Amino acid sequence: MRGSMRGFTGFQVNERFGKIIVSVPAAQASMIKATIYTDLRGVLWFIENPFFPIIVPEVAVHFLISNIFSNIMRYKPDEWGGVLLNEVDSNISLLTRHYFSSFQRKFMLLVLRSVSRYIPYSK
Known part of the structure; x- marks a missing residue:
């Protein structure tokens, strides 16, 4: 396997x-x-968890990824502009856009799941 x-x-x-x-x-x-x-x-x-046996909650993973992107936006604005304008490798721009799109759709579900004993989902 x-x-x-x-x-x-x-x-x-x-x-x-x-x-x-x-x-x-x-x-x-x-x-x-x-x-x-x-x-x-x-x-x-x-x-697959590279930090095993430490289990990181999903909301914490998204916080870390958002923090990384915010540091790039703040300290390397020219490079960030290149990503947004698709002036770098198109795979990087595509991956970045897909991540933000899926995180935007999932953020409210993560919040609801963390404050509720029910597991909401979207159809």
């Missing part, structure tokens, strides 16, 4: 049609040591 599954030690792991399926009984869900985020529709995603 591809990748490391350190976050799911002790659980049944199978590969089916190119996807890795981990079976976790509900009673043992608290034993997961993996980073699991959800997309806008509430689908669970396993994210």
Whole structure:
């Protein structure tokens, strides 16, 4: 199987049609040591965690990424303008625009999830 599954030690792991399926009984869900985020529709995603065993909440990851972008905007405005005007590698501009677009759609859900015991999602 591809990748490391350190976050799911002790659980049944199978590969089916190119996807890795981990079976976790509900009673043992608290034993997961993996980073699991959800997309806008509430689908669970396993994210390989380079800081294992430290598990960083998704809102903290977005805060760090936003902080990085704000430092670039403040201290390198010429380079930031090049990214916005697509004057650099188009993959960098595309990735930046996609990140901000998806973060803008997901931010309110992250806030609601952090203050509520329910998990809201968008259709």
